[in-house]
Amino acid sequence: MKSKGSRAERELIHMLWDTGTWAAMRSAGSGSTPLPSPDIIASNGKKILAIECKSIQDYKKYFDAEEIGQLVHFSNTFGAQAWVAVKFNHKGWFFFRVENLGMSSNGTACVDLELAQKEGKTFEELIQ
């Protein structure tokens, strides 16, 4: 899962650089430090994106409340927009502002393919 997540992160980094107008950088990872850090930070000099990145094998993905909280804390301090990037097997990428994630019955943020296809932004919408 870890290597698949890293692969998805690298793919998104390349998609951003390939636009020719965006710079993007992968985080060293939050494992080694208690400090908040998104998986990816990107900017075109106008809009700054802090991105938490997920590769999903299953139909549905739940997010850790602390993970989302740290993403928002980092983003607010840095001056970035907080985004969650989700890659579904065979369905590609969908992008969410934190407030557009779903909420499970136990209060955990989540996303499934149905919500992604209804509420998720495309890569082109993300970078426009």
Next chain:
Amino acid sequence: MKSKGSRAERELIHMLWDTGTWAAMRSAGSGSTPLPSPDIIASNGKKILAIECKSIQDYKKYFDAEEIGQLVHFSNTFGAQAWVAVKFNHKGWFFFRVENLGMSSNGTACVDLELAQKEGKTFEELIQ
């Protein structure tokens, strides 16, 4: 050397977060990818810093031209200021804009303690 460099990076990340107004993130490292990436990106929502970070055991440090070029390319695309952070043994941190680095006789950017004490900015000056 690598672990000492990482230790210096982590120290600087903590110094930035400890201000209470700056967010900072370490790069996953440029070793795994040909894409430009500084060691650290930091912002307080007003000023964005892309920082190449060095721990110096010797009196003098030379910089790789490609390393500096990639720092500038990343910074220009991202909309960040390009900085080089240098930590000398027992002398602490000094911060340079790229244009304030020294130039060796063979055209390589460099910094020594004398230049650092004359031209280097302090951490307080960096974040003000």
